[in-house]
Amino acid sequence: xxxxxxTEDTSPKNVFAADLGGTKISAAAVSRRGKIVARVTERVDxxxxxxxxxxxxxxxxxxxxxxxxxxxxxxxxxxxxGLVRRTGTVWAPNLPGWESMPLRxxxxxxxxxxxxxxxxxxxxxxxxxxxxAARGKSDAVMLVLGTGIGAGIxxxxxxxxxxxxxxxxxxxxxxxxxxxxxxxxxGQLEAFAAGPGIARAAAARIKAGTSGALGMxxxxxxxxxxxxxxxxxxxxxxxxxxEEAGKMLGRAVANIISMFDPEVIILGGGMAGAVDLFMPSxxxxxxxxxxPLASRQVKIKxxxxxxxxxxxxxARLAWGLVxxxxxxxxxxxxxxx
Amino acid sequence: xxxxxxTEDTSPKNVFAADLGGTKISAAAVSRRGKIVARVTERVDxxxxxxxxxxxxxxxxxxxxxxxxxxxxxxxxxxxxGLVRRTGTVWAPNLPGWESMPLRxxxxxxxxxxxxxxxxxxxxxxxxxxxxAARGKSDAVMLVLGTGIGAGIxxxxxxxxxxxxxxxxxxxxxxxxxxxxxxxxxGQLEAFAAGPGIARAAAARIKAGTSGALGMxxxxxxxxxxxxxxxxxxxxxxxxxxEEAGKMLGRAVANIISMFDPEVIILGGGMAGAVDLFMPSxxxxxxxxxxPLASRQVKIKxxxxxxxxxxxxxARLAWGLVxxxxxxxxxxxxxxx
Numbered sequence: 217x218x219x220x221x222x223t224e225d226t227s228p229k230n231v232f233a234a235d236l237g238g239t240k241i242s243a244a245a246v247s248r249r250g251k252i253v254a255r256v257t258e259r260v261d262x263x264x265x266x267x268x269x270x271x272x273x274x275x276x277x278x279x280x281x282x283x284x285x286x287x288x289x290x291x292x293x294x295x296x297x298g299l300v301r302r303t304g305t306v307w308a309p310n311l312p313g314w315e316s317m318p319l320r321x322x323x324x325x326x327x328x329x330x331x332x333x334x335x336x337x338x339x340x341x342x343x344x345x346x347x348x349a350a351r352g353k354s355d356a357v358m359l360v361l362g363t364g365i366g367a368g369i370x371x372x373x374x375x376x377x378x379x380x381x382x383x384x385x386x387x388x389x390x391x392x393x394x395x396x397x398x399x400x401x402x403g404q405l406e407a408f409a410a411g412p413g414i415a416r417a418a419a420a421r422i423k424a425g426t427s428g429a430l431g432m433x434x435x436x437x438x439x440x441x442x443x444x445x446x447x448x449x450x451x452x453x454x455x456x457x458x459e460e461a462g463k464m465l466g467r468a469v470a471n472i473i474s475m476f477d478p479e480v481i482i483l484g485g486g487m488a489g490a491v492d493l494f495m496p497s498x499x500x501x502x503x504x505x506x507x508p509l510a511s512r513q514v515k516i517k518x519x520x521x522x523x524x525x526x527x528x529x530x531a532r533l534a535w536g537l538v539x540x541x542x543x544x545x546x547x548x549x550x551x552x553x
Numbered sequence: 554x555x556x557x558x559x560t561e562d563t564s565p566k567n568v569f570a571a572d573l574g575g576t577k578i579s580a581a582a583v584s585r586r587g588k589i590v591a592r593v594t595e596r597v598d599x600x601x602x603x604x605x606x607x608x609x610x611x612x613x614x615x616x617x618x619x620x621x622x623x624x625x626x627x628x629x630x631x632x633x634x635g636l637v638r639r640t641g642t643v644w645a646p647n648l649p650g651w652e653s654m655p656l657r658x659x660x661x662x663x664x665x666x667x668x669x670x671x672x673x674x675x676x677x678x679x680x681x682x683x684x685x686a687a688r689g690k691s692d693a694v695m696l697v698l699g700t701g702i703g704a705g706i707x708x709x710x711x712x713x714x715x716x717x718x719x720x721x722x723x724x725x726x727x728x729x730x731x732x733x734x735x736x737x738x739x740g741q742l743e744a745f746a747a748g749p750g751i752a753r754a755a756a757a758r759i760k761a762g763t764s765g766a767l768g769m770x771x772x773x774x775x776x777x778x779x780x781x782x783x784x785x786x787x788x789x790x791x792x793x794x795x796e797e798a799g800k801m802l803g804r805a806v807a808n809i810i811s812m813f814d815p816e817v818i819i820l821g822g823g824m825a826g827a828v829d830l831f832m833p834s835x836x837x838x839x840x841x842x843x844x845p846l847a848s849r850q851v852k853i854k855x856x857x858x859x860x861x862x863x864x865x866x867x868a869r870l871a872w873g874l875v876x877x878x879x880x881x882x883x884x885x886x887x888x889x890x
Binding site: 470 | 690691692704706708709711713714715716717718719720721722723725726727728729730740741804807808809811812813814815816842843844846847850851888
């Protein structure tokens, strides 16, 4: 099909990137240098199994307007809250029916541009190495701390995936003898150092009848955010809870340093806002236990991109598709010449 | 230089591989399919800093005879007991003066064939994925258990190196609260689960005045081999020592499963001969603590190549150089055609 286009039209300058969460979705048009040109955020439509797919397509069309998606965007990418198989199918426990959603195929068919699909933690690691706390680094581990704990691992410039896309299940790192029912279900590090573990530690103190600031909260509904607030107000119990979590995280970070020898470890996810509360104990314990030569050279940093890490990582992956295609076309031209 | 050669002479069929240890060196001519055609083993010559380099060159000449090295071998490779920088220089604490030995350059200049240099643990992992317990696998971790503990990690078909070639320092994995002076110096896992740790545990029981089989040994000179022998004779204390080491190793293996999601974890090194003594507790503990989906799919196996793992891994790396050169020549011919 021949369409009259301006030079600008024939050479679109942006990619489409989406960060699909369990409850929220952000989508953006992102330039080659990583500028978010336009963005939109909505609640995820979970009315049906296919609803999030239609929603992503609709957001792409909305961001492309007045052009068509394949006129406005060179490629697209989606960060998803789950595992991505090599075929681009997704398993996402928080999205109804997403045991094996062929997300890449469906979006490519609907929107006529190539798509990359990546797990949120890997996308976040890619984002931070592109534009954030690990900019330009080829060996970086992104520890995503929130309701759960996971790691996006980049080694030698490549995302480490594992044999079944299960690499970076950092919530399962073992660092001491504590075994509880939560440990069995979510892993030891996650049971004690993720948001719910921090809330559980606070609930235990509330139930024990604390006279401190945590006493203002109910044992049933105290959150890690409440504990962070109490800690910022100087409550010693709340501070101790974060210090303990930091020690657990520090040993896990030590293991990551000793096994991966990264240049940077980035702490991100929902708990990144409380990083000041657990960084001192995390850092001290990590340095104490890790292989000393690797430990001396690694930096431990808070995420720079924070809530945009997944989205910008997805954008980088979409630009990766564009670059690969350009390289292919170039070598094709060279062969024909 | 034009030399009259038979067809066989112009197309040599073997590579030269060497496994340089702290005290022993093995060298071999290895065919494309991994057959050890000829082999020689000697004590390492540590008379001078350069002595091991001359020794490797001499062994290559000896194995090439009556042909020249560059007639007999397409390429060479050496597995070394230390770290290999990207430039092919080696840091090996057990070889006098090897802080930054330019091993690759020196061997290539002396022998006129291309050389690959690799750390022993990475070479062992490559060997096992080529011809051993992880044959054909692209995601495998080789845990080398001996005087020290290290891991060779292959993920997505590539050796994981880290930013400073310090990946796989598995002896430093933290799995519980025990902190001793040894932990500070060699890492927690190594302090308790490597050979010297096992000997230390036995020495403690001997000093405490055991009435068991360990009482036959002196606290000062009991070795992990002695403990293995006593365990094989059914001594409950010796069995308990290996069971405890297995539990420590099991938690470390759990961490490896959760972070790397490999298809196979291979247990090798000097302690591989005692694997029956610690495998039951290792396996049970690893399965209990690891991320369940990854755990269900991973195999935990003893090394198949045992003492030949490093040597055959080196041979595979040398063949890798040959294949890369052939591919280059082919694409060069295609471009000229």
